Amino acid sequence: MHRTGRHHADRSVGCVLGALCGDVLGIPAEAHHMTSRQIKTQYGELRDFIPATCLGLPRNVVRLGSYSDDTNSSLALATSLARCGGLDAAHVARTYGSFWLKDPERGYPESAKMSMVAVQLGVDPILTGRLAFPDGSFANGGAMRIAPVGIAFRRVEHTRDRTHQPAGARAVPREAVLGVRCRQLLAHLLHVSPSPLVC
Numbered sequence: 001m002h003r004t005g006r007h008h009a010d011r012s013v014g015c016v017l018g019a020l021c022g023d024v025l026g027i028p029a030e031a032h033h034m035t036s037r038q039i040k041t042q043y044g045e046l047r048d049f050i051p052a053t054c055l056g057l058p059r060n061v062v063r064l065g066s067y068s069d070d071t072n073s074s075l076a077l078a079t080s081l082a083r084c085g086g087l088d089a090a091h092v093a094r095t096y097g098s099f100w101l102k103d104p105e106r107g108y109p110e111s112a113k114m115s116m117v118a119v120q121l122g123v124d125p126i127l128t129g130r131l132a133f134p135d136g137s138f139a140n141g142g143a144m145r146i147a148p149v150g151i152a153f154r155r156v157e158h159t160r161d162r163t164h165q166p167a168g169a170r171a172v173p174r175e176a177v178l179g180v181r182c183r184q185l186l187a188h189l190l191h192v193s194p195s196p197l198v199c
Contacts, residue, residue, distance in 0.1 A: 012151045016078060019147050023071045028052035030068070054107030061105075069106040070144035072099050078148035087149065093125035112141060 025046045029039045031053050039046065049065040056069065076099035080092045097116040100108055108116075111132035118128045130136065 015147055015151055016074070019074060020067050020071045023067045023144075024049055024065055027054055027066075027068055031055050056107030056109055057105060063104075066104065067106070069100075069108040069112065070141070072102075072106040073141065073145035074147060075099060077145050078151075081148055081152045087152075089125055093119045093128070109139070109141075111137065111139070 028034075028043070028050045029046065032038075034042070043050070051062050051064045053059050053062055054066065054068045073096055076095045077092055079099075080095040081087060083095075084091050093116075097120045100106075100113070100116050114131050115125075115128035118131060119125050
């Protein structure tokens with residue numbers, strides 16, 4: 001593999017693994033809807049995986065080092081991008097559904113399950129985003145899974161043009177779309193930056 005291609009592949013894997021680790025580390029706080037102050041009081045800093053329940057799963061389902069629906073959906077999006085060689089909204093939606101059906105259960109919200117069932121039954125993915133929320137969802141699911149688009153389309157104008165496709169089925173309100181675009185751009189910047197960005 002050419003050096004530039006190897007560099008791109010390494011950064012792509014690093015972006016996905018970094019998001020996955022952040023998801024696993026954040027599960028204990030998300031499941032209990034903790035504020036940053038509560039997290040600091042209880043854990044100090046979350047640096048190690050802690051046995052926890054994913055949001056959306058019964059409290060007795062405790063796992064260590066397991067990722068949530070956010071990473072599962074991000075992996076589905078990355079898989080679809082790789083298989084199609086680009087972005088195909090219908091294929092992405094079907095791939096979300098196939099990843100959702102794999103064990104173990106990852107804690108998808110009922111609204112996402114409703115959309116994925118509809119897609120599996122042949123409903124246009126763009127229409128499914130309004131099944132549970134007629135005015136559109138203000139949830140952050142689109143932002144949580146968008147990083148692979150920022151990686152796949154390395155030119156900013158290409159990522160901007162494509163943002164609405166994978167997330168648009170659910171993230172209808174303008175604020176939700178802007179949140180998705182911010183995370184996508186961050187993934188893009190981390191991926192193309194000549195040196196690691198320090199926050």
